[in-house]
Amino acid sequence: MMKTLIRRAREKDIPGINKLLGQVLYVHHTGRPDIFKEKGQKYTAEQLKTIIMKVEDPVFVCVDEQDTVLGHCFCKSVNCPEGPATWGYRTLYIDDLCVDEDVRGQHIGTALYEYAKQYALENGYHNLTLHAWECNPEAVEFYRHLGMSVPVLYLYLIQSTISSS
Numbered sequence: 001m002m003k004t005l006i007r008r009a010r011e012k013d014i015p016g017i018n019k020l021l022g023q024v025l026y027v028h029h030t031g032r033p034d035i036f037k038e039k040g041q042k043y044t045a046e047q048l049k050t051i052i053m054k055v056e057d058p059v060f061v062c063v064d065e066q067d068t069v070l071g072h073c074f075c076k077s078v079n080c081p082e083g084p085a086t087w088g089y090r091t092l093y094i095d096d097l098c099v100d101e102d103v104r105g106q107h108i109g110t111a112l113y114e115y116a117k118q119y120a121l122e123n124g125y126h127n128l129t130l131h132a133w134e135c136n137p138e139a140v141e142f143y144r145h146l147g148m149s150v151p152v153l154y155l156y157l158i159q160s161t162i163s164s165s
Contacts, residue, residue: 002064004108006115009052009059009072014045016069017061020098031135034158060115062099062108071099073112075119078129089126092116097130113146 009017021042028036043051051074052059062071074096082088094116099108120128130148132139 002103002106004062004064004070004111006060006062006111009061011049011052012067013052013061013063013069013072014048017048017059017072018043018045020069020072020100021096023101024096024098027136028133031133058119060112060119062112069100070103071097071108071112073097073116075116077125090124091127091129092120092123092125094128094130109142110146113143 018041025036025040025042026038029038051057057074057076059075060073061069063069073094076093076095078091078093080086080089080091094113097109097112097116099112117128128148130143131154132143134140
């Protein structure tokens with residue numbers, strides 16, 4: 001088994017992170033070509049640099065002994081304010097978790113998820129949340145296997161199908 005380390009992302013990790021973001025885009029494009037382009041870049045290198053520097057929104061990477069990025073986990077701190085009928089709380093939102101397709105099946109995704117979960121616990125977050133596309137059943141099953149549940153079902157109707165309903 002390869003030796004890995006999970007740490008905060010650094011500027012030198014940007015090329016590896018961009019490679020993984022391209023893999024995520026391909027999965028999303030395959031499942032939802034009406035929304036996601038086949039090719040593109042979610043962030044520029046400059047945007048990634050800014051994101052990585054944000055202390056309150058950590059980006060974690062899993063690297064091997066050569067410091068090659070094997071996976072990443074983008075997190076965002078979200079403040080949910082108190083309302084008339086709800087308590088205020090903070091959630092740690094996983095915006096993107098990806099493991100390089102060449103090293104999947106080696107529990108790197110689980111390790112990144114557990115690392116984010118521990119970070120949330122140590123920093124007083126109420127919960128850990130994320131979105132997973134239904135067109136990516138492997139991801140949905142992965143998160144369910146880790147103990148996540150679906151508290152709200154998000155439904156939608158594509159505009160072009162409204163007139164044919």
